[in-house]
Amino acid sequence: xxxxxxxxxxxxxxxxxxxxxxxxxxxxxxxxxxxxxxxxxxxxxxxxxxxxxxxxxxxxxxxxxxxxxxxxxxxxxxxxxxxxxxxxxxxxxxxxxxxxxxxxxxxxxxxxxxxxxxxxxxxxxxxxxxxxxxxxxxxxx
Numbered sequence: 001x002x003x004x005x006x007x008x009x010x011x012x013x014x015x016x017x018x019x020x021x022x023x024x025x026x027x028x029x030x031x032x033x034x035x036x037x038x039x040x041x042x043x044x045x046x047x048x049x050x051x052x053x054x055x056x057x058x059x060x061x062x063x064x065x066x067x068x069x070x071x072x073x074x075x076x077x078x079x080x081x082x083x084x085x086x087x088x089x090x091x092x093x094x095x096x097x098x099x100x101x102x103x104x105x106x107x108x109x110x111x112x113x114x115x116x117x118x119x120x121x122x123x124x125x126x127x128x129x130x131x132x133x134x135x136x137x138x139x140x141x
Contacts, residue, residue, distance in 0.1 A: 022087035027055035029082050032069075032118045033098060040080050040098035044105075044128040045120050105129050 030050040031042045046052070047067055049059045059066040076082050082089045084097030105111050115125050 024087065025055045026083070026086075027052075028100070029076060029086065030057070032120070033081060034114050034118065039096075041102050042098050042100045043114065043118065043120075045115065045118060045124060
């Protein structure tokens with residue numbers, strides 16, 4: 001993390017709203033999430049349109065159509081999907097960041113059930129489990 005803010009204009013040819021220039025391209029808001037008792041939890045599974053090498057959206061201009069779960073900045077803030085250290089969340093009083101340090105695979109069978117609800121394939125589950133080491137804060141982005 002700790003990267004400088006980078007403008008996102010032109011990502012995959014897409015337009016950029018002024019507030020999107022705050023994006024650090026960490027990719028964490030692009031992970032699939034689940035909600036339990038009004039808390040958002042990150043998982044080690046990412047949107048299929050996130051390029052893990054560049055951490056950029058490969059369908060940026062059409063992201064809302066390509067992935068109906070993709071949220072813009074305002075909706076993302078309202079739902080609490082941005083990490084606590086995200087520039088988008090800075091200065092938003094009462095913002096409640098997602099839980100990032102969950103030992104997802106430590107949930108045992110519940111992890112598989114959550115992954116199934118998120119439509120994670122068995123192959124993707126196994127790949128994340130091998131590369132993850134148990135927390136949702138690392139791995140491919």
